[in-house]
Each structure stands twice: as C-alpha cells, then as structure tokens.
Amino acid sequence: MTNLEKISLCQAVVDRVQAEHRRPACRLRISRGDYGVTDSHLGGVPYVPRDGTIPTKEASGQLWLCAQINFAQMPPMEPFPQKGILQIFLPDWDFDGGFGLLGEDSRDQADWRVVYHPEVDETVTLEACRAKMAVPWEAATKEHMPRRPHRFDLEDISKGRTHLWRAPEVPLRIAFSPVEQEPVTDEDYRFDLLCTQELARRLPGADWEDFAPYRLGSDTPEAQAALRKLWAQIQGGGSKLGGWARYLRGDPREDLPELAAWDTLLLQLDDDPVDFPAGLEDERDLNLNYGSMNFLIRRKDLAHGDFSQVLAQWSCT
Numbered sequence: 199m200t201n202l203e204k205i206s207l208c209q210a211v212v213d214r215v216q217a218e219h220r221r222p223a224c225r226l227r228i229s230r231g232d233y234g235v236t237d238s239h240l241g242g243v244p245y246v247p248r249d250g251t252i253p254t255k256e257a258s259g260q261l262w263l264c265a266q267i268n269f270a271q272m273p274p275m276e277p278f279p280q281k282g283i284l285q286i287f288l289p290d291w292d293f294d295g296g297f298g299l300l301g302e303d304s305r306d307q308a309d310w311r312v313v314y315h316p317e318v319d320e321t322v323t324l325e326a327c328r329a330k331m332a333v334p335w336e337a338a339t340k341e342h343m344p345r346r347p348h349r350f351d352l353e354d355i356s357k358g359r360t361h362l363w364r365a366p367e368v369p370l371r372i373a374f375s376p377v378e379q380e381p382v383t384d385e386d387y388r389f390d391l392l393c394t395q396e397l398a399r400r401l402p403g404a405d406w407e408d409f410a411p412y413r414l415g416s417d418t419p420e421a422q423a424a425l426r427k428l429w430a431q432i433q434g435g436g437s438k439l440g441g442w443a444r445y446l447r448g449d450p451r452e453d454l455p456e457l458a459a460w461d462t463l464l465l466q467l468d469d470d471p472v473d474f475p476a477g478l479e480d481e482r483d484l485n486l487n488y489g490s491m492n493f494l495i496r497r498k499d500l501a502h503g504d505f506s507q508v509l510a511q512w513s514c515t
Contacts, residue, residue, distance in 0.1 A: 201415045205424045208409045211400065212432060215392045216381030222275050223380040223441025223463075227373040228484065235324040236283065238268045240467075240484070242335055242369030245283055246327045247319055253287045253311040255298075260332045261287035261311055262364045264297075264491075265465060267439070268318070272374040275440055277462070277501040284505065285313040286465065286493065291363055299491060299512035312493070312505045335369065365467070365491065366484045380441035383434030384411075387452035435490065437467045443492045444468060447513040460494040460509040467491045489514030 199207075233239040244263040246252060253261045267284045274280055288297045288310045298309030328334065382389055394406040407413060411429055416422040435444045443449070443463045451457045469486040494509040 201417060201421055202424070204409055205414050205421060205428070207397075207400070208411060208414060209424065209428055211393050211396045211409070212411075212428060214396050215389070216431070219382040219388075219392060220379040221382075221441055221463075222377050224272055224275055224377050224439045225375040226437040226439070227375055228370045228437060229373070230368065230483065231371045233369070233371040235322060235327050236268060236318055236320060238266060238271050238372040238374070240265050240370040240372065241364065241366045243324055243328045243331065244285055244287070245315065245318070245322065246330050247315060248322060248326075250315075250330075252330055252332070253313065254332075255289055255309055261289055262335075264288045264365055265467065267372070267465065270318075272439065273377050275377050277497055278439065279316075279500075279503055281318070282314060282316040282503070283318055284465075285315075287311040287313065288365065291365065291487075296512045297365060297491065299510045304510045305507055307508070310510065312508050314503060314505045316503060363485065365486055368483050370483055377440075380434075380438075381431075383442045383444070384432040385434055385445045385449060386442050387449035389432070435468050437484070439463070439465055441466075443494060444490045445492075445511070445513065446490055446515050450509075450511060457509060459496050462495050462497045462500055464493040464495040464500065464505075464508060466493070486512065487514045 228240065233242070235243060235245050241263060244252060244266055255261055263285060265284075265286045268282075269279045269284065270281045272278070288299070291297050298304065304310070382392065384390075390406060390410070393410070397404050397406050397409060411425060411432065414421070414425060416425050434442050441463055443466060451460065467484060467486065468490045469484045469488065489512055491512045492510070495505065496507065499505070499507060
C-alpha cells in the first residue's frame, strides 16, 4: 500500500468515526463591552444574591470570577439547564498552582469553586454585588498584574518570586453561537480506540499506529495537502460549552479510568493566540499562558443541576 493509499484509508476511517461520534456544542463569542450583573460574562463583578457572599480561599482570601453563564441566555442544549446562573471562581495564577487547576484531578474544589444559582433575582444591582468584593477588580488588576504576565523571568522563578494574574485579564462579555454538532477530536482518549475499531472493520489485522495521521509520511505535495486536511479535521479547541475537550498534555481519563464517568464538557476556555482574540500577542484578553482550561461533569449530575463534582484541568503547550 502506498503512502497516499494509507492517507486515503485514514481519511475514510476518520470520516466514519467523526460522523458517528458527535456532540452538541455552543461556542462562546467573547468581546469587550458592558454587561449586566446577571449577564453571561468572564471576569469582573459576579452576580451575588442578596443574602449571598463571594467564595474565598483560606490562604489567599477572595476568589475571582472567571466565568459566569446565564443559561437562560444561551440556546437550549441538552442536558444543560435552561435557567439559572453558573459561576466558576479561581485564584490568581501562580507557578505552582496554575489557577488552582494544576494536575489530573482537581475535583475537590479546595483552591477554586463552582457555584450554581438555580433562581436569579433580577432586582440585584451591579453596585450591590460590587460592594461585596473584598478587593475591587480594578484595584487588584492595577496592583498585581505585570505588563506581560505570560513572559516568565527565570531569575524571578529561581528566587521564588511569582507573577500573579487572573483569567481573564479584563472583564469580557459573552454571546452565544447557535448550537452545532461537533465531531470527536484526536485529543479525546477514545479517539484512537474508535479509529482502531473502524480500521479493523475495513482492514482486519491492520495496526492503527501504521495509519494514524501523525505516523504517515508527507513526501509529496499531494500527501502534504491530504495530511493538512486530516490534521485540521481532527483538531479541537475553542471556548465553548459542550462538545469535546481540548487536552494539550493528554486526556487524564486515559491514565485514570475511574474518571471516565466525567463524560460531558461543561465549559472550556481556550486562549489560542491564532484564532482568538485577533491582534498582537500582548493584547490578548483571555491569557491562559497559551493554554486551555476545561471543566468536565457527569451527564447525570448536569441533568440534575448538581455541580459539586466537577473535573477541572488547566494545561498549556
């Protein structure tokens, strides 16, 4: 079998696998602009009920709002709720903690927090919620954030000094794209298994490792073009609810089978400098150190509005 024939077979395998394994996804359209306190947004002032408080971490005090999703504002998408506000609070980023999400299993929410308000009081004001912040967003931004927080200084690291910043760097409003059906990507731990099964159906006894896109040669212009199409087709990413998670350092469910029950992508934030946002590197608003942040949940928990067991991870290239 020639290299081009192998690429063609790989393409057919991927096409079938992706056709049969799709999930609804709602992509976020993120931009600067004003927002209401009950609106969907990243950073800034969180919605806080009249008798509520902002989550804190014992060692470092106030946690910061990372993401707020008002489910009533997004298109209906099963099994996500159709009302209520979901919030994710994180600490400042540091070299040892990675927004509190460093490692394969961050379910205990010791350094971060998920909050869900099933009912929303629309009479609560932005000013009232801002008054509950121990440190205003703007004051902390000015005090803690270096000009280029994603450019690490090795001397600072060696002397134990850490740069602090938050995700996002400035408050951002969220709009929602129509729900789409996203095909499985190669970063999901099941992708290779699914391709192995499909290849066996087409070519019994064949080894998927000999046909996988990253194993095939690009010795001719035709092969290069065909492989570029394949690579683009199997890549994921983006900021979204639902769909398939992006794992830059490997899907933790592959090494920890007990995590397989966390089967639904609750939320993903991705700071891909090529696709979002446009502009120079130093002008990125959602700075995750060229990384992705994702939060997985068990489908049954999501259907019941139970956000107490969320599997979270941040990783970068």
